[in-house]
Amino acid sequence: MSRRLTIVSQIESIATEQRKQLAPLRDDLALADCGLDSLCFAILVARLEDELGVDPFAASEEPYFPKTLGEFVAFYERQAA
Amino acid sequence: MPSTSARPPDQPCLADLVGARGSLALVAPQETLTADELLATTILGPRRAELSGKSVLVRVAAQALCARAMIELDGCVARLVVVPPDFTSERLRSAAAQAEVDAVVTDDPGLEPGVPLHFCAAPQPAQPLGARRLATQWTLPTSGTTGAPKLVAHGLASLLGAFASSQEPVPVWATFYDIRRYGGLQIFLRACAAGAPLVLSDAQEPLGDFLSRCRAAGVTHISGTPSHWRRLLMSPDARLIDPAYVRLSGEIADRAILETLRAAFPKAKIAHAYASTEAGVGFEVTDGREGFPASLLDDAGPVELRLRGETLHVRSSRTATHYVGRPDLALRDAEGFVDTDDVVERIGDRCFFRGRRAGVINVGGLKAHPEEIEEVINAHREVRMSRVSARRSPLMGDLVVAEIVLDDAGARREPAALQAEILELCRARLARHKVPATIRFVPQLEMLASGKLARRHA
Numbered sequence: 050m051s052r053r054l055t056i057v058s059q060i061e062s063i064a065t066e067q068r069k070q071l072a073p074l075r076d077d078l079a080l081a082d083c084g085l086d087s088l089c090f091a092i093l094v095a096r097l098e099d100e101l102g103v104d105p106f107a108a109s110e111e112p113y114f115p116k117t118l119g120e121f122v123a124f125y126e127r128q129a130a
Numbered sequence: 131m132p133s134t135s136a137r138p139p140d141q142p143c144l145a146d147l148v149g150a151r152g153s154l155a156l157v158a159p160q161e162t163l164t165a166d167e168l169l170a171t172t173i174l175g176p177r178r179a180e181l182s183g184k185s186v187l188v189r190v191a192a193q194a195l196c197a198r199a200m201i202e203l204d205g206c207v208a209r210l211v212v213v214p215p216d217f218t219s220e221r222l223r224s225a226a227a228q229a230e231v232d233a234v235v236t237d238d239p240g241l242e243p244g245v246p247l248h249f250c251a252a253p254q255p256a257q258p259l260g261a262r263r264l265a266t267q268w269t270l271p272t273s274g275t276t277g278a279p280k281l282v283a284h285g286l287a288s289l290l291g292a293f294a295s296s297q298e299p300v301p302v303w304a305t306f307y308d309i310r311r312y313g314g315l316q317i318f319l320r321a322c323a324a325g326a327p328l329v330l331s332d333a334q335e336p337l338g339d340f341l342s343r344c345r346a347a348g349v350t351h352i353s354g355t356p357s358h359w360r361r362l363l364m365s366p367d368a369r370l371i372d373p374a375y376v377r378l379s380g381e382i383a384d385r386a387i388l389e390t391l392r393a394a395f396p397k398a399k400i401a402h403a404y405a406s407t408e409a410g411v412g413f414e415v416t417d418g419r420e421g422f423p424a425s426l427l428d429d430a431g432p433v434e435l436r437l438r439g440e441t442l443h444v445r446s447s448r449t450a451t452h453y454v455g456r457p458d459l460a461l462r463d464a465e466g467f468v469d470t471d472d473v474v475e476r477i478g479d480r481c482f483f484r485g486r487r488a489g490v491i492n493v494g495g496l497k498a499h500p501e502e503i504e505e506v507i508n509a510h511r512e513v514r515m516s517r518v519s520a521r522r523s524p525l526m527g528d529l530v531v532a533e534i535v536l537d538d539a540g541a542r543r544e545p546a547a548l549q550a551e552i553l554e555l556c557r558a559r560l561a562r563h564k565v566p567a568t569i570r571f572v573p574q575l576e577m578l579a580s581g582k583l584a585r586r587h588a
Contacts, residue, residue: 066553067562088494091526092567099568106524 052101053122059096063089076119083118103128134183134208137265141287143205144322145169145258151325153300157347158194159332159339165325169258173198174235175251178259184232186248187211189222191237193309193330195250197318199235204286205262209454211269211281214310215333216579219243221271224278228455229269269454270312272407273380273580282408282450282461290319291410291432291448301375304329304344306354306362311580312407313380317353333579338367345370353377355581356387360515363390364537372397377414379403381582382483382501385420386508392418408461409468410448420505421482436467441487442474443467473499489585491519493563494526500585503566506559507532510552512540517575517583518566532566535575545571 057074064071064084071084085093098104105128106114115121137143148154154165172178173195186207188199196212203210211229213222219242226234226243233248234241241247268289271279303321307314309330321328329347331340341362344352352373354362359378362368376391376398383402391400404412404422412433415422427435433446445467453459462468473484485499492498500518507516514535520528532552540548549569556565576584 066550066557087525088563091494091523091529094525095521095523095529095531095567104524107522 052125055100056093056097056122056125059093059100060085063092063096067092074118076117076122078118079116080118080121081116097125101125135265136263137205141265143262143266144201144286144319145205145262147322148201148325151323153325153327154322155327156194156197156321157327157329157343158192159330159335159343161194163194163198167253168198168201170255171198171253172202172256172259173250173253174202174259175249175254177248178202178256181233181235181248182206182259183208183264185209185211185230186233186235187213187222187226187229187231187243187245188235189213189215189217189238189241189243190235190250191215192332195237196310197330198253199250200318201322202259203235204266204268205264206259207266208264209267209269212310212315213271213279214308214579217271217279221279225271225281228279228281230455267454270315270407270450273311273582280456280459281454283452283454284410284450286319288410288448288450289315290323291446300324300326301351302327302329302347302349304331304340304347304349304352306331306352306358307380307581308333308579312405313353313355313581316405316411337362337365338370341367341370349373351375351377353379355380356383357381357515357577357583358581359387359391361577363394364514364535368394374398376400377403379405380580382485382505383420384501384505384508386505386513388418388420406470406472408450409444409470410446410450412442412444412446412448419480421480424476424479424481427476427481434467437474437476437481438467438469440473440475442470442472444470491528491530493528493530496561496563498530498561498564500530503530503532503556503560503564506556507534507552507566510555512537512543512548513552514540515575515583517585519586521567523567529567530564531568531570533570533572533575535573536571541571 067089069084072078105124115124148165149169152165156163184207190196222243226245231245233246234243235248237250268284269281271281303317303326305314305317309315309318329344356378401414401416403414436443449468452461471487473487474481475484485501489500490497503518504516514537516532516534518532521531523529578584
């Protein structure tokens, strides 16, 4: 599965579990408006680390938080597993 | 050194107790020691008189040997330091320094405690050592496993204070604990005072062998931690025993383990006790429910319990008196209460243990206790046991994660579906931040030598 598909499917399952209404997942969707709160994002990052073997947030030297879904996916794609 | 105080004439020493009822028997894997043999022999060799009045640490491999040493030395030495066999050399040196130990009684020539070694010898006939006139200070390490060991001081009376000595008919005891840990020492002393046979385990002994010996000895009373009991219930050998009394202590007894034990041993009285090395034995709960009646909090009996802040405080003659060699640490507060560090929540007329204060997980500023989450997970019918811990999260500080051991039926199921089911159970009963972010199914969970689930903060 591509990283993008993995990320999108994890977002969808977390939203279902947490009873969150998701906005349509387009690349330009602002993460702040996607329907997930900070706890959901923390869970997402932990599960992606288990599935992909990388945590770009812990790995990056500079504090960086992507603003859109497209940036979030790109952040993961830049990290080699 | 502790001031060498004389023992009041009305307070028996351990050998007196063993002698008063001649029926004590220690059933070890290779031998059975009777009260007569214990009282008429020495394992301390020809130079044993040199130990009189000294601070002596006992570090031997087998429980039966340690039992012999404890019976021989109580009343003769000023301080008796008892440590478990897995105590590392580093911890041993630290304990020997803190307790100003003069000699280490051992069967291990490789020890380097920094003080003279006094080697155990083969048992030889001997008169008791001296008149046993001292009020020996019993010194035990607390159950913390990180950093330098902390030692607490008890007297034989405070260790014995928890129970009446007459019990009819005399039970036959077994314990999953090592008798060098507080939970096991309680059972050993209980057996000595009651003249009851006690089946001792050996660290290398397979569970099935131990249970077979329990069966052969006709064991009626068995004590262990909830982790010990979960391990037992996972084994087909559990059928070998049919106890009348099942006792749990040392960890939180949740509803799942109490109900599973009731189903496995329908005839047994199932009791969970609250006790710790520092606070002594607090109370025993026998109504089959988790937690304890809130009425105990207002009790003015021999054990006074108070909820202060969020933790349980205990005042009684059974608590330890002080930390040995650490005048900078106060064990009791000005009023004599020991803060147990165990977080308790009162709901109506019942109090529930939530976990250790030191083990709290901080999820974005909200607190979660591993034990309260494990209790919910353990309630799932296909879960044997679980361990909840913190996972560092760059976004929230910590997240809650769970490792779960399934039973046979659970292991056959589709993991994703079972995961979803357990998460749903958690969401129904726990605040959002306490629901595990991830769940991992594992074949087993590590249990420490103390019988407690291995936790990182412990």
